[in-house]
Amino acid sequence: MVDALVHTKMAFPRTRTELVRRPRLTESLRGAEDAALVLVSAPAGFGKTTLVASALDDVTPVAWVSLDARDGDGTRFWTYTLHALEAASPGCASVALTLLEAGNGRFDEVVAGLVNELSVRPDPLTLVWDDYHLADTPQVSDGVALLLEHRPSQLRLVISTRADPALPLSRLRARGQLVEFRAADLRFTATETGLYLNRVHELGLATGDVEALESRTEGWAAALQLAALSLRGREDAKGFIDSFAGDDRYVVDYLVDEVLDQQPIQLRRFLLDTSVLDRLSGPLCDAVAGPADGMPGSAVLELFERRNLLLVPLDDHRRWYRYHHLFGDVLNARLLAERPEDVADLHGRASAWYEAAGEVEAAVRHAFAAGASDRAADLIEMAAPELRRQRVESLLRSWVPLVPPEVLAQRPVLASNLVGALMASNTFDDVEDRLDALERTLMSPPESLTIRDEVEWARLPALVATQRAGLALVGGDVPATLAHADAALARAAAGDQLTVASASALKGLASWANGDLLTALHAYQAATRGLVATGHVSDALGCTVTVVDLELQRGNLDGARDAAGHALDLVEAPGGNPGHPRGGVTRGTADMWTALARVAWERGNAQEAAQHLGRAGDLGEAAGLPQQPYRWRVAMAHLRESEGDTTAAAALLSEASRLFNSDFSPNVRPVPAVLARLHLRIGDLAAARSWAAAAGVDVDDDMDYRREYEHLTLARLLLAEHRAAGDPDRLDRAAGLLVRLEVAATEAERTAARVEALLLLAVVADAKGRADQALSRVQEAVELTRPGGWVRPFVDAGPRAVELLGQLRGDARFMDAVTAAAGGSRRPAARREERSPSAGGVEPLVEPLSGRELDVLRLLGSDLDGPAIARHLGVSLPTVRTHTQHIYAKLGVNNRRAAVRRAHQLHL
Known part of the structure; x- marks a missing residue:
């Protein structure tokens, strides 16, 4: 999580104006633009950081990472590196960040994602790792070596280190790709x-x-x-x-x-006391060391800076500093040598200050450094509910290995919080053992346990059952999921809406996995209401993602649109983003814009879909939930294909497949099957056949909802093979499979699958010369799709399905929308005149109004003012204003009266 990072570690060091200029070095370093690696390797105190910062002071963009001993962990190392790259050149590491945050530990995939992103960027970029020796572990060096091996020409790497890194330096020298600065080079003349x-x-x-x-x-x-x-x-x-x-x-x-x-004795003591801190500020130093020579900490730090006492400013406001690494190391060593008994107390004071400042991560870190595991456990236990609400699972997960087992054995609430963090991060390896241990702890007398959060303690029996349900769901055991979820509901105390919401969501997931969409929908709607009521807004948005999925599968586009729209109203309302720790964008907001894009796409409105996806992309990955990265790419792939760029579409789908995150949801629309459909549309039957073989789908499979989309894709492959070779057996096999799919979808009220099967059966009947049967199938599909303006199934069924639709007599407006979405021209002029909304020849809209915009438009024709319209619709006033601006743009007007007049002309 970005919020858990120390952003000053990624700040470019400020260079002092009074530094001695060393052009013999800075110009040489600055000119090494073609080198794969610039290595600045020398013992401590040779001015490595100063040299690199001076040489790159006027070079942009530069991504800078100041490393420390904790960065030897691969996840932490690449987290800082990728965030620094993103800060220097936004968008250059978004895929790699998403792969890293997925938490699968495959750093080679992270590096591959980074290389792919950087290789298509036009501008050069410099990445600096300062104090690399502190993080030079095998876990880190393997990934860096891979990056060096496949480095795109746009990237220049600079490493500042006290010792040569474990990298293939001899190979780079032989290739002429290494520029080195050694101690002999850095010595002052x-x-x-x-x-x-x-x-x-x-x-x-x-x-x-x-x-x-x-x-x-x-x-x-x-x-x-x-x-x-x-x-x-x-x-x-x-x-x-x-x-x-x-x-x-x-x-x-x-x-x-x-x-x-x-130094005066008090200043000397101040230096030693504050050496336990990796960052220094006046108030923090006051809390840890107290005043020195009657001066507060801020004045002491200013005095030290004026005296050039190896103090490095971290901002432009003289608020935060750090000691020169060498100086800080020596001070800390002196403290340990002279007053080892004070070290724990100093860390404890730092922990208390950070706790009061609301910086939980630093408070916990200093508590552990003080050897105060119980205090650290207290802090984690009390902070966990809010961290869960903010979806900062990665921070909770980072503490899991630090809490001793004997502490967890006495703290069931904390143990449950850490289990939840592991599960939320898709880490399940030892969750069952942890739950077993937790349930054994619950059998102990309460007076023998340590409980800091009484509210969570009261919820614990129901919460453990909920976690058992989640674990069963991940294991594919639907009956056990339902049983544990029912147990959670039975154990939930009165008013425990959070448990009820969580258990309801799990029951909904189980129903969804069984293909019972309506039961799943009702469960998820209930879960969403409960999560909103308890302030878990991000989780409520996560449930809304599922609600949109279910509504689209049921063919209820208005329901899908309204669900996403209401969720956006929730986070856009004043004070409506409690899911974000600092009042920023709530996690899940980007997902809602992607959901609206999906609805617009299904209605054939590619332009509106592109606008919504643009909003989602502008918000960034941090505003999205775990599924957002892959969902956004799938939606964008459809747009790119509609623009004729099938190469970009395929690349996006390949990325989406790598980024896939089920987030407990059944994978009913596998990305490889989506890519197989793209291959079919561009005529790559070999690739589609490879998918079918890998997926293991066959026409004789039992009907299983979880594989419904794949079976429909297989039917498309059989039809494509029939068109290519004229093999009637392929046609018959497709027909048999589609009939079974249509029956199963109809019985379960899965409208999307039913419509798709009907249209493909129409294509089959047409190929067999059964025109009446083909048109009958199309008519059935029209009756299911026309009321919601749902045009995409006809386009996706192929050109022949669109042509069959044109043979029906019916709603010309709907048929025109299908034709337009398919990339064709409008229907003949005579048909246009049939539906012409005015005798004055008013041209119809190029871009139709969305359902929500039509709601606002109707009220614009009333006497209600803007605030009254907002109250009537249950949305915020800014939302009404946004819809109004979109209406004016689509109608080509600039005021309310003109919009109403134009709407009457168009019979809107």
Whole structure:
């Protein structure tokens, strides 16, 4: 989650104006544009970060990641890397981020997704990993090596490190793809040393003294800086320089002693106390170290910065800093050596400050560093309900391995929260064992347990049953799912709407998996209402995704549109985004725009669908739920195909297949089957046959709702093979399969499947010369689709189905909509005149009004003002204004009176 990241780790370091310019290095680094890797490798304190930042100061875009020891975890490493790339060049890592957030641990797929995205971008991009040695684990280096091997030319990699990374450097050297800066390159020359000591620090040293220091430090930037601090105010500068000796390791210790010893005792203590912090701010330092020399923490930090005391600002407002890594490491080592008994207390103070500031992640991290597992457990347990509401499962999941088993054994509420985080992240490996242990804990006397959240404790028996139901559903055990869900409902306390909603949703999923769409729909509508009532808005939007799915399968386009529209009204209303931790866009909002795009697409309105998908895309992946990435790509693939770009459509579907996330839903519309249909439409029968073989579908299979879409796809393949080879056996096999599919869909009231089967049966009858039967099938389909303006099934059934529709006498407007959606011209002029809405020859709309826009239009013809229209429709005033603007644009008017007049002319 972005909200859990430390964004300053991805901030480009600010370069000081008073730095010594080193063009011999910066120009060389800046000019290494064709290198696969620029490696800056030298011991601590050689100015690696400063050099890279100076060289790239005027280069854009640059993605910068400052690494630390925790980044050796592959997920954390790539999370920061991909977010930094996205910040530098939006859209360049969205697919890779989605693959990473899916949590399957396949970093090679993440890297492949990143390479594919970067390879199509026109502009160059530089990625910098600073302090790479802290994260150089096999888990990280394998992925980086893969990125180097397949690096697109647009990407330049820069690594700053204290030790050579475990990467194929010799191979890169042999290919001439490696540019290296070593300690010998980074050492200050005598001239640079003089500029640094006399211009930056204004020490006024003689040339001989400068040369002596340059020789004794061997141009080591950190040693020079510490020496300059020690020399400030000394009367005997020459004596100090003459006595300065030793190798690098001892020089650091010596000079740090000199710097620390020259500070007043309270400032020295402040430095050691705050060395436990990876970020420094005045209030945080006050809480951890208290005032120093009577100065608050902010004043001390400003003083240190003015004295160049190895303090790095992290923002432009002088609010957040960090110590130079070398300096911070030495300070922390001194603290451990001098006052080890204080370390836990200092971390504890930091944890308390972060808790009060609402930064749970940092509060928990310092609690663990303090060895206070019980305090960390308290924090997690109390924060978990809100984190679940915000859908920040990844943060909860990251704490799972840190909580000791003995702590979990005494904290059933916490144990249940962590089980929920694992399940929400599609991690089920040890969930059953954890649930078994949790149920054993529940058998203990309550007084022997530690309970911090009494509300969650009261819910626990029902919650465990709900989690059992979810686990059974993932395992495909529908009867057990229903049994556990019923148990959860029976155990739910009065007023526990959250449990009722969760159990209802699971029962709905079980009904959906069995093909009982109406029961599933009612369950999901109930779940949505309960989730809204409890403030779980993102989860309610997730349920709405399923409601839209079910309504579309039932052929109720108005119901699908209204469900998504009401959900958007919920998050657009004032204060309507409690699902977001900082008042931003609620997770799931993007899914609602994609849902509206699907409805518009089914009604043949590609332009409106494109607009809605554009809104969803602009909101970004963070505004979407787990299914959004693949759903958006499937919807966009349909648009690209309609524009004639079948290559892009196929690529989008391939991405969608990799990004697929069921989120507990039955996979009733597999993306590979969607891609197979595209292959059929472009005549690639071989690819479609490969899909059928891999999917294992056959005409003699039992009718199973979960494979209904695949069987319909198989029927399309058989029809395509008949057209290609004239094989009557293929036609007969398709007919037999379609008859069984149509019967099953009709009995279960699955209208979408029924309509598709009817239209394909019409094509079969037509191919057999049975014209009356073909038209009868088409007429049945029209009666099911025309009331909702549902044109897409005819287009998807192929050109012959559209031609058969044209042979019927009926609603010319509906037939025109089908023809337009199929990419053809409007019907003949005589037919247009039959439906002409006015004698004055008013041209019909190019883009029809949506159902919601028609609702608003009718009320525009009344005496109601805008707020009254909003109240009447149960939506927000901004939503009414948006619909009104769309109405004006489609009608070609610019005010309310003209819109009403135009609507009367068009009989709207």
